[in-house]
Amino acid sequence: LGPVVPSSLSITVAEFGRGFAVVSSASAVGSVFVAVTLPVSLGCIWAHLDNYVCPELQVHVLRILWMTPIYSVNALVSLVLVYSCKAHLTVYPDTLREGYEAYCILSFFSLLVTWVRLYHGRDIGVLLQERYGEVPVDHLPPCRIQLGRRVWNLVQPWPAEVFMERCKFGVMTYVVATPVCTLLTFVLSITGDMEDDALTLGNPYTYISL
Numbered sequence: 001l002g003p004v005v006p007s008s009l010s011i012t013v014a015e016f017g018r019g020f021a022v023v024s025s026a027s028a029v030g031s032v033f034v035a036v037t038l039p040v041s042l043g044c045i046w047a048h049l050d051n052y053v054c055p056e057l058q059v060h061v062l063r064i065l066w067m068t069p070i071y072s073v074n075a076l077v078s079l080v081l082v083y084s085c086k087a088h089l090t091v092y093p094d095t096l097r098e099g100y101e102a103y104c105i106l107s108f109f110s111l112l113v114t115w116v117r118l119y120h121g122r123d124i125g126v127l128l129q130e131r132y133g134e135v136p137v138d139h140l141p142p143c144r145i146q147l148g149r150r151v152w153n154l155v156q157p158w159p160a161e162v163f164m165e166r167c168k169f170g171v172m173t174y175v176v177a178t179p180v181c182t183l184l185t186f187v188l189s190i191t192g193d194m195e196d197d198a199l200t201l202g203n204p205y206t207y208i209s210l
Helices: 004-050 055-065 067-083 087-120 124-132 160-191 204-209
Strands: 144-147 150-153
Touching (some): 004 055, 067 087
C-alpha cells in the first residue's frame, strides 16, 4: 500500500498541473484578444459620442458597437469557466449576451430603416413600392437559385409591401423568441432539468435550440 499512495498522489498532482497549465494558456490567449478588442471598440464608441451629430442614426450604431466588448468579455469568461470544469456557470454570462444580441438585431434593422428615411426622404416600404411597383421582389440564394436561364424559386417572390412586412415580422419574431428561449434555458439549467449541448430526445435543449 505504501508505494501505491505516493504514486497515486503524484499522478493526481501531475493531472492537476496539466489542467492548470491548460486553463492558464487559454486565459492568457483569450486575455490578449480581449486586451486588443476592448480599446479598439471602446475607442469607436467614444468617437461616435464625441461626434454625436446625427443622433437618430448614431444611437443605433452605438448599440451595435457595444456587441464587440460584450462578446469578447463573455467569450473570455466562458472559456475560463469551461476549462475550470465549471461549464454549468456559463449560462449566466451567455443569458446576458444572447439577450443583448436580440436587442442588437432590432437596432440594426432600425438603423437600416432610419437611414433610408433620412437620406431618401421616404419610408423604405414606399421606396420599394416606387422602385418595384407590383413586380415581386426576388429573394437571394439559396431561396432563389439561377443556373443560366433556369431559375428555381424555393420561396416565391413577394411584392414590395409584403416583402417589407415579412422582414419586420421576421426581425420581431427573433427579437421576442430569443430572450424567451434564453430565459427558459437559464431556468432549466439552474433547476438541473437540462443538459447543455446534449442533443437527445429527453433533453429540453434539443427543442429549444430548434
